[in-house]
Amino acid sequence: MTERQDIFGAWSVNAAVAEPLAAAARTAREMVAAGDAAGGRPGATDAAVRGDGAGDGTGPGAGTGTADAAGSGVMTHSWLLTGPPGSGRSVAAKAFATALVCDDPDVVGCGRCDQCRSVRAGTHPDVEWVSTEGMTITVDDVRAVIRSAAKMPTVARWRVVVVEDADRLGDGAANALLKSVEEPPARTVFVLCAPSTDPHDIAVTLRSRCRHLYVPTPSPAEVEQALLADTALGLTDEQAAWAAGVSGGHIGRARHLARDAVAREKRATALTLPKLVYEPARLFMFTRSLVAKAGEEAAASVEETERREREALESSLGVGSKGKGAAKAQRGASGQLKELEKEQKNRRTRLLRDSLDLALIDVAGLYRDAMLIAAGAVEAAPGDDGDGHGVPVGGLMHPDMAATSRELARRNSPEALVRCIDAVAACREALGFNVKPEVALDAMAGRLRECCRLV
Numbered sequence: 001m002t003e004r005q006d007i008f009g010a011w012s013v014n015a016a017v018a019e020p021l022a023a024a025a026r027t028a029r030e031m032v033a034a035g036d037a038a039g040g041r042p043g044a045t046d047a048a049v050r051g052d053g054a055g056d057g058t059g060p061g062a063g064t065g066t067a068d069a070a071g072s073g074v075m076t077h078s079w080l081l082t083g084p085p086g087s088g089r090s091v092a093a094k095a096f097a098t099a100l101v102c103d104d105p106d107v108v109g110c111g112r113c114d115q116c117r118s119v120r121a122g123t124h125p126d127v128e129w130v131s132t133e134g135m136t137i138t139v140d141d142v143r144a145v146i147r148s149a150a151k152m153p154t155v156a157r158w159r160v161v162v163v164e165d166a167d168r169l170g171d172g173a174a175n176a177l178l179k180s181v182e183e184p185p186a187r188t189v190f191v192l193c194a195p196s197t198d199p200h201d202i203a204v205t206l207r208s209r210c211r212h213l214y215v216p217t218p219s220p221a222e223v224e225q226a227l228l229a230d231t232a233l234g235l236t237d238e239q240a241a242w243a244a245g246v247s248g249g250h251i252g253r254a255r256h257l258a259r260d261a262v263a264r265e266k267r268a269t270a271l272t273l274p275k276l277v278y279e280p281a282r283l284f285m286f287t288r289s290l291v292a293k294a295g296e297e298a299a300a301s302v303e304e305t306e307r308r309e310r311e312a313l314e315s316s317l318g319v320g321s322k323g324k325g326a327a328k329a330q331r332g333a334s335g336q337l338k339e340l341e342k343e344q345k346n347r348r349t350r351l352l353r354d355s356l357d358l359a360l361i362d363v364a365g366l367y368r369d370a371m372l373i374a375a376g377a378v379e380a381a382p383g384d385d386g387d388g389h390g391v392p393v394g395g396l397m398h399p400d401m402a403a404t405s406r407e408l409a410r411r412n413s414p415e416a417l418v419r420c421i422d423a424v425a426a427c428r429e430a431l432g433f434n435v436k437p438e439v440a441l442d443a444m445a446g447r448l449r450e451c452c453r454l455v
């Protein structure tokens, strides 16, 4: 090992995005150095960045002039990282932010200097991380971000604004952000993350101002490698292989399953559903309890945050104070408290739906395994004892549930199992359209029984 690993390697960021981002971070550093050499006039750096084609809206591949002269990478002010949930787009964004502020003279994004460590801890003053637990990022949220984005960085070369859920920007918020992205402050870089470039996920106007990079879904082997590289997890090879195997290429999910026994239990519970379809008396009780449990968990996970938010708002509004003007203040306060309660309720709803969605993805994966087996799309497994089972081409989504998927395949035709997958997908879609969870799950349970010819 002659060269020290940078943060992209240390965090196993997919090479398809790690290479352009690392190159851009190197270029960004050279630009600032060149600007400083030119007398430290911010304008010099400004021109260098603008000259490279940032903000001209030509998207990927934009600007090959000045940036290539300065280094091998193309630097722009605004980036859009897309990829399916769990593909690691947030990790890629964080690695990029780290590399932009890193101080190490040799490795851009060393992971060890004070700057790098404070990004990791979430305390870096020049790295703003915008995420939401609610359904949408509001105009007010965005205005606060824009105000800080307009300032020069305080301790680092660059200021970085990461919008983790750009698909949750409301129309007003997206418009407000657009102005900054169109005319970016001299030393500010915007990184937006979204599931895809679909107009539902990211406003067309915003997308056109950003250089777009796609983060592909990692293979199980890549997920396993990422888990093992994260020494803080302290996993054995076997644990990492299991978590990677059942995560469907979702690194965050694999990490969660590897370290959280409750998450493993939830997964195991969800995966009993296809069997319970054959036991109507228990099936509908099960779907009800699944919803109730997800609701309780959502409430418990935000209980502390909600209490703090309420206290902070009450004290800022002077609730409980007496004296001149107090009564008038109280009247205004009740409106703001109602608004907060509404936001908190939205957040709980989102958490509940996210939790159910995860369970349904697992259930669909089990039907998918069964369908491939029923269709005979299998190949001999390594070490197959010749019992003719084999495993689906491309592997099982739930290798530890092979007995269940084989049993489902024995009882149902491939067509019936495709309809089961559709029934689960329809339920996920209904939840996305705010159908009451109990109603959506009961409808799915009924359809699954029909698909399996039980009614």
Ligand SMILES: [Zn+2]
Pocket: 102, 103, 104, 109, 110, 111, 112, 113, 114, 115, 116
């Ligand atoms: Zn560093």
